[in-house]
Amino acid sequence: MRGQPEREIHEALLGDSAEDLYENAPCGYISTLPDGTIIKVNRTFLTWTGYQREELLSGKRFQDLLTIGSKIFHETHYAPLLRMQGFLNEINFELVHKDRQKIPILINTTQRRDAAGNPLSNRTTVFNISDRKKYEQELLLARKKAEQAVKAKADFLSMISHEIRTPMNAIVGLSNLLQEAQLSPQQQEYVRILKLSSENLLSLLNDVLDFSKIEAGKVTLEERSFEVRQLIDSIVHGLGIKAEEKGLRVRVEVDKRVPILLVGDPIKLRQILTNLLSNAIKFTERGSVTVALRVLELFPDAASLEFRVTDTGIGIAEDRLGAIFEEFTQASYEINMKYGGTGLGLAITRKLLDLHGSKMSVESEPGVGSSFSFNLRLKLGQEARESHRPRTRDAQAIQGVRVLVAEDNDVNVFVIERFLRSWGVEFDVVENGQAAVEKVTANHYDLVLMDLQMPVLDGYDATRKIRSLPEERFRRLPIIALSASARIGLEDKLEHAGFTDFASKPFEPEELFAKIAEHGSRSVPASAGQRPGREKEQAELGSAPPSRSFSLEEFRSLTAGDRKAMLKLCSTTLKNCENYKHEFQEAIDTGNLERFAFHAHKGKMTLELLQAHALLAALKQGKTLLAEKEGEPTRLQSIGQVIQRELDAIIEVLKAELQQG
Template identity: 35%
Template sequence: MEAGIKIDVAREISLLYELSLSIGNSLELKKNCADFLNVWMRQKNIDFGSIWLKNKVLDLPNSENFTLIYANPEFSTDKKEITLNHYFMSHLEGNGGVCVKSDTLHFQEIITEKNITDGCYWVIPLPQLGFIKFYFSPKNLSQVAFDSSEVKKASKVIRKFGVTLQSCLLHNQVIGYQDELKKLAVVAEKTDNAIVISDNKGRIEWVNEGFSRVSGFHLDEVKGKTPGEVLQGAGTNPETKKFIGEQLRQRNSFRTEILNYSKTGTPYWIELSIQPIFDEEGKLTNFIAVESDITERKNYESELRQAKEKAEEASRVKQEFMAVVSHEIRTPLNAIMGMTNLIQKTSLSPLQSDYISTVQISAENLQGIINSILDFSKIEAGKMSLQKIPFNLKKILQNIISSNEFKAEQKGIGLFLKFDEKLNVTLLGDSIRLSQVLLNLVSNAIKFTDTGKITIEARVVTKMNNALVVEFNVIDTGKGIANEKQKLIFESFTQEDSSISRKYGGTGLGLSISKQLVELMGGDLRVRSELGEGSTFSFVVGFPISQEPIEEAKQNHLSSNTLIGKKILLVEDNAMNQFFAQKLLEGWGMKVDIAQNGREGVEKFRAKYYDGILMDIQMPEMDGFQATKLIRTESTKVPIIALTALVVDEEIEHFSRVGMNDYIAKPFVADELMQKLIKHISVSQTYSISSPKVKVEEVEKLYNNQLLAQMMKGNTVQIRQMETLFVQQSEDALKQFSELYTQQNWKQIGLLAHKIKASIDMLQITPLKQPIRQLETLGKQEKESPEIAPLIKYTTEILRRVCDEIQLSHQ
């Protein structure tokens, strides 16, 4: 008996030894499973067997499920993935193995083989990995011999098998990493980008072929050095170098652009992206830098920048040229038109009158051509802006009819107005530019119509509560325009027929300017025409309805008689213009003194009292702007009217900034000049020669604290505190303006102007409201401007005076 037991024990040991030998013969997961399972199934006469591992250990989705690794026979399984409930798995792991018979609930849950209805399963856990599943059919008598003791005997071998499976999984993972590393190595080596791996101190450990191709350096030449030591040179931006150093010290990932130098000294631009690498403990181990060569892009940007600068310079030169041409043409033209006007008021023979009329018409035509060219220049430069002022459309259209009736009657054609009375309200818009468009269309219609009539039509398209949409039509019965020429007439410097300029004159800009002005208003100028049937030019624009009444001219009841005895200083360097203006002014009963330039004008102003000053702009020794600034430091009362041939917007804005009250463009019309003079110097003055104007102005403060008082609700203590705070802020600003100008830090000058702008508005320092905004705007351009220095000087002078006034009021 004992001998039989010993034989059975020896046999079991032999079987377990054989099963153990089947393990670890390969690092391939499926082969290990097959070797182990096939031996055990043969030993125990098992019908079906399979090994299942958790999706989690296989890095598969649905981590709580199990995936089939191996089945014997392989065709026996229907499913490749199975889900087991947590209760069953807990029971399985707690017992080391479970027998599931066909009469239990779990039997159907674990069936994965084909055509199974009864029999029994043994499910044996593989700790932390999955499980082994055996199936015994009802006819298989070996199921009786396979029990929990069999599983227990094999437990050590099962654990060994589990360790082997973990080794296989780890091996597969390593192989996967190696494959990925090989791919990454190929990518890193063959990519066009330069890749640099450095240690945690930034010293180079490895570079790819891309780095060598771009820089010319190989690994053995740069290893152990920092990229900055090898690649950066004289042209490398110090601020960029500083930024990179700070980012590396802070262990940040970042991106920037930098200029490097190759081994041959050739500069090239790169976009640099750096990523720090940390180990599992959070310790910095390396930096990886990816460098993209952007030299071509930088060169393109440089070319674009240079082209932009050239275009801006060309535009600036063009504007200067237009200003000079305007001045040089308008100055003698002013004299011609003025003298013609004076001559016409003398006794002339019919022949002389005809000659003078011809001269006058030619001068007016020349003036129109100059105005068209300057308007076109402003539109082309994008500097044409529209005003929004109240106007009466009916009066404008009636004025256009009145001013063109004579020309129409001379040709024997009628000029009519068809006006929708719904439009007889006060509108808001740029009446001057609207008149310019309509005058041009009417002028063209008269020019090209020999018989029949011309009608100006204005009608309401849509009426809203606070706006009107208006359609304008200028209809003529003239020669008409061929269909293929209708688009051409709106192009700049182009006319329908080259013979037109010879017959009628003109630049070919009128319709182009009109179309662009209509587009600025939000409309579209169109033409409908047939040869021999006439033309209709039309456009539709919208106007807000003004809630404010139109201010009627307050001087309507005044005439040139109000100018009698007034003393005027004429500052003008052109002898012909001096003569014409002097005769005109003296004809109105005014007393005229003449200064040849700005310096002489300032001296005469200081020596004598004047009711007003007419100031030319471009003069030798001292121009009109400089002279006006000097006069304004001594008087803010005396009216100064600019006589200018410069009509570009920048100059017009400059008139107001330096303290001029108004301007009149050369060549000026006598009536226009008269109205300007009546407006500004006919009002009674509060000072006289015996009561110097300086004394009157001394009591006039540069600031007003009424707004501040409202904000502080009349609290005197708080008002004084705010004023003191303004003085402190201003004193700081005075120092900063000086320092920033010395440093040529234009951006900070603009920011400083922005900072104190609110305080200037709060204290209502009117002389600084415009200059401080101009300084802010110039600062945003971040480049030097000739206007910055005088603006800073003027601003600091006014600020000092305001601070003195505040401190004096606090004593």
């Protein structure tokens, strides 16, 4: 008989345990009649609401405990849905505590029905989500603060970029002008250092701004046709001076199967390749840097390409390969101290590749070198689009183009005026947007250079006013935005205002020339820039024999058929070349490196226009030999003879050109 009491005690304990779990569960339990009248409730729910059990079981309905908004939702959605499907899960309500405080809750309800399907009662589980709501509010507040901080940072960077770029425009612009002036070798060196330092500062500023815009999600990819070979050549040419100063060889290897025209974002691709090539030159002390492009696979409408930049530089330790792509990070403290930089270049490159759906691969060995590569799939371009490519300074002169310059900064105006005047561009200058609108209305211009930030009326509003003028010509008039702010992030504003294109300040002369040539010269009559029969004249006078190591073609292109300008250019060049013959020989005879380097630098632009590659190579070798104090005199004299022979050949052709009249 002893077993009977034990079973009763065990059953009693089980009963107590079940009741205890129900009463003190971490969630509330209530049972109601179909009309909401509460018939059972646990202690947890009573504790949350502050009511006694008798108060709720004396005819209170569940909906009577809700806020007004929750009551409406209960009647219009909750009750009908419960009757229709017999259950509801995760419904949000607000309970009202006995002391009138609000309690956010989440409920699950199941309806019990009889055999005929008639509702008998509702069983509801209640979860108190006060803490969750508090966290959600804190997260929303934190998100709002973060968004405000990002906006404040973007606004600050936009403002500071304009404030910094405005004086930088003056520094870079005046440096360019000084380089064209007659200066002593020492002054030339000062100008070179000034320009290099200002360009470095501008590069740092651009890196910070670009990274900020990318982080804010304001960068998107464009699609337009471009020549990838030309893109790579221009990047290598632009960075070639830095490589030349370090004695590095820069090689370009392009697969013959690479299509001429591709469709993509040449600006972003240029930025990626420029970052990689610039880094390769920066971290390589001797040897070479190679830019390679090969075809992985050709498709009917696209090409899969591999871009690779390889150097023989300092290399990167294996345990640091991952860190180099982090923002504001370089491979080591020693590298940062020696080479400087923001550590943003590769971080920006990685993010730009993310936009393309590509990733960077890197192979490196300390003391041996590094190789960075990435793959892109680009659409094939149409040959018909070739005519829409921006024309470069070497492709077309802009003499006679009429330009309106709207700019309120005196220094910027001075720099722009000097370049426009030297290019034979006719121009007027106004200092605010309202004056620009009045000038455009009263006169005919081929192009407008419009600063964005001006008094009275800014560039955006001025452009909108011009576009809204009734005549059709105002809607076709090219208007180029000039801004000290970075273009990234301005695209939408520029497009909505009606700008044709954008030029960043401080600008390089070549960039500004190209913009004017691309947009402004469209309305110049052929007779203004080209004389009839020019093609025949070129065939008769300008075609250099294959063996000649120079050409007058660039001279002809630059003067665009203006015979008077061509004769003046040839006459000036002839005088300079005759002077160079004497100066180079004297420098070689006396071993004067400074004098030799000064005249080599002075004549470099002219010789590049002449495409005098053999002479340029000889001058480079002459500088190297003069710099070597123990250099062999016979080799130096041999180089001197090459220089004299090449100059004689150029002089002979220039004289023949002048005799044609």
